[in-house]
Amino acid sequence: METADKLVRLQDLRQFLAGGSLEDNLQRQAEQAALLVGADHCSIMLINSGSGEEMRMSMYARHGDLPDAALHASIGTGEGICGHVLASGEALFVEDIGRSPFALLARRPDAAGRALMAAPVRIGDKIIGVVNVSGARFDPLDLPLLDIVASLIGKSIQVSQLQRVLDSRFAQLALLQEAQHKVGEQVRTAYQNPEDVARILARAFFREMTKAGFASGQIVSAATELIDQLNRQLQADGKAA
Template identity: 30%
Template sequence: MGEPTDERERIAQLERRVAELEAELARTRAESAQRIRELEMMLHLAEQINQSLALPVVLHSIMQAAETLTRAEASSLLLYDPETDELFFEVATGEKGEEVKQVRIKRGQGFAGHVLATGEALLVNDVANDPRHAKVVDQQSGFVTRNLIAVPLRIGETVKGVLEVLNSRDGFFAPSDVAALQTLSTLCAIAIDKAQAHQALQELFWDLVRAMVAMLDARNPYTRGHSERVTEFSVAIAKEMGLSDADCERIRLSALLHDIGKVGIPDAILLKDGRLTDKEFAIMKRHPEIGYRILEPIDQMRPYLAGVRYHHERLSGKGYPLGLKGDEIPLDARIIAVADVFDALTSDRLYRPALAPTAAIEIIRKDTPNDIDPDVFAAFLRAWEKGLIVEQKRRPPTPSPFAVMEEIAS
């Protein structure tokens, strides 16, 4: 009589065990799916870091991923300012993100300051009762922190910042969330380190370019500093025209390089103290094309070629090397042309002293109305009136019209 009951009990036990296994399998599948999503997101971020040099965009993407992976309502990336020994918000997401960015945190202050001081990660699920909660961020931003994770951002062995996620949508954060945020912190460190290395390389490259340009200008004592001044004038014009920061930076570097082709002009012509013969002038006119041919094989130089090659083109088509007309001439070159002519006229030359700036402006206005872009010249005048165009301090001479026009042409 007891055997059927025992059999039913065994069957019930087996059914319970099967249900437990099915539940465990479902949990395992869910965890595996979550791990796969995390891995896919990490790989995507790693690819973005590898392909992009736009650090703010990459960092924002990493912090958005932090929110997604930990199911947080907000996230922030704080970087260390060694001059003030404080943390500042580089990225802050969530509804109070902009308000939070106004706050700075001292070493040892609050959770982020504690992480900066100790280099240890924090998981706090009851912020209100934790004595380390400084409340300064909440008070100044209006944000209410319930729970958080904060991990150090290390570059090498040094803590350079803190990553935070705040207010779990599930009510609490788990240790696995700490591990995910630590992985993202490593990605942040890689992105920052890569950006800093690229910036250092760029600065070194352009320091070398500036040194090379200075050496070129120094071949002739009358043109020393010419390229730097043309660069300053060109950027002032570009800004006055409302061009973007990226456009202004491109024009800055184009202007710095605009006369690089003169490295191929013999000293006998470049330093001649009298009028150039037709043959000599023809050789001098080659310098834009020489500069173009020097830079064109270098991929990094491609954005700057227009200013180098076409800064002696004129709207009338009487310029060189190609005789381009009007809008055929790139805007960068039209801007550099005005800056170049103004600096040439207001600088001493072997055959004449410098013009006064007002005299130079009048010559450009009267003698080249068909050659200079009127919009560019108008922007130049506005920049001049604002004191953004600072010419060399020279005596106001009275040059011969022939000498002036020859210089504008060259």
């Protein structure tokens, strides 16, 4: 792919960083990332649970056909190629996956002649996921380009989460209170693991109900109502599918 074409596509990628839902953005970015580097497949995996060495990622967006096992996989630090990139924090270029030290980690280990690149998705100095592309052939100069794409994906995710937090006054207060409870931590709004945010909101919900004088049974009733609302949402989603 000519350099001019790559720059045009990179500019296209920037145009929708802050527009639409996070899910739509990620899907479009997976497609654009594949087009940008001439890949057949692209996947965006993000951390959705754990911390440190216990972090785990799952797939949030993809382009091209991928094995069924990959669509629902939970990848931990050091597991597979994406887990290796998550652990190392370094972008990876593999000219021929079938003839490389990473062959046993690949989901298609018999795919001799297939090239692969992967780059960590960051927000600041924090790695929150990995973007992975594969195809018949890549130029080593495509790796810095994929690194730029990964950084733009990170910015998109950060903007989306900040917008969601700003839409909820309760979420703002809960995150600020959580930061204040941690000694030496700056009080700031930054990217948070979605699972961590859910726990923070749950703790804030419990504290506020306790402060307001609600009894244990009443707090249990409130939690039951949340579960009922979730069940109704899941049923509605199932009918719409």
